[in-house]
Amino acid sequence: MMSTALIVPVKNGGPRWQMVIASIQEQSLRPQRVVVIDSGSTDGSDDAAKAAGFELHAIAPECFDHGGTRQMAVEMVPECESVIFLTQDAVLEAPDALEQLVSALHTHPQAGVAYGRQLPRAEAGPIERHARLFNYPEQNTEKSLKDIPRMGIKTAFTSDSFAAYRRDALLRAGGFPQNCSMGEDMIAAARILLQGGTVVYAAQARVIHSHGFTMAEEARRYYGIGRMHAQQRLLLARFQSPASEGKRFVRSELVFLTRHAPWRIPEALLRTATKYSAYRWGKRSAPVMEQTG
Structure with a gap:
């Protein structure tokens, strides 16, 4: 199995973050490093990370951006072959979730990134539930440039809510964009694809993660x-x-x-x-x- 770092950006994660911590601690795969990038929590989320034994790296809230902060984190773990990103509200659904995700990179040698399945929260309404079922089906997929005529922009779809990158492939492709407020995962995936790599969807690696957004x-x-x-x-x-x-x-x-x-x-x-x-x-x-x- 690859040497692995788990990176979690956090700001005021609340009770859900406590659930995420517990799910990380139950994993069969133990990452060599678990790094929490905290951008100004005031609810004790940073203290909870330290109490769990995670490495804590604090940044000012104004310094956070989705692309630049993740790129900084990738550069912090040069000894790791793969880097898993998880968000503070994505609860690992089973003890083998991390292992299944990293295994997808191992079994697909051309893969630069593998992303897992996101299941709706128990309290999700039908609109929220459908969005997860549509974007995260039951079937595994490996996507490359040859899939563009069939899949279009969906070829570059991935999600940093739960994704593992082959670190050297990510860096060769240019890494994450700087000054990026959202969509850093799609940009990184597109760069990897254009370098000849593939994007793997590992449906067997699951997290519970959905949002009931207002209009x-x-x-x-x-x-x-x-x-x-x-x-x-x-x-x-x-x-x-x-x-x-x-x-x-x-x-x-x-x-x-x-x-x-x-x-x-x-x-x-x-x-x-x-x-x-x-x-x-x-x-x-x-x-x-x-x-x-």
């Missing part, structure tokens, strides 16, 4: 996605437009809600219109980045 929160999120797509247009141009993937999601959501919660369909359609408008607004508001990695 306003979804609008802010999709505005950010639109900005990222515009800024990284030169990089993501090889992966076609996300429009077809969005249509496939809407069709799937309508079928799911028709079966399980038809009274939520008007809300789902309103959310779709809000997300699309916010995405277009974000895309128009951002300059193209010249540096694509």
Whole structure:
């Protein structure tokens, strides 16, 4: 098995963070290093990490960004062959979750990144539940550039909520982008693919992780996605437009809600219109980045 570092960015993780800590401590795979990057917790999340025996690296809140902070963490663990990223609210579902994720890298020699399956929270509503079932199905997948005609931008889809990177492949591809407020995982995956590597979806490695976003929160999120797509247009141009993937999601959501919660369909359609408008607004508001990695 590869030497492994587990990296968890944290800020005010609350009770959910305590659940994540417990799930890490139950793992059959013991990472050589567990590094928590705390960006200004005031609820004791940093103390909980230290009490668990994790390495704690504190940064100022204004210094955190999703790409730059993760790149800093990768550079902190030069002795490790693989680097797993986990978020403070992603609870490892079984004691072999980390082992299964790293094994996916081991069994796919061309893989630069492997990401796991995210299951909805027990309290998730039907819209939240469908989003997880759509993006994280039961079947394993290995994606490469040859899948672009079939999958489009979904070829570069991954999630740093639960993902393991082959450290040398990530660094060869240029690592994570600096000054990146979101989408650093897709950018890194696209860079890895363009270097000839693959992206593996390991459905057997599972976390419990979903969000019940309000409509306003979804609008802010999709505005950010639109900005990222515009800024990284030169990089993501090889992966076609996300429009077809969005249509496939809407069709799937309508079928799911028709079966399980038809009274939520008007809300789902309103959310779709809000997300699309916010995405277009974000895309128009951002300059193209010249540096694509």
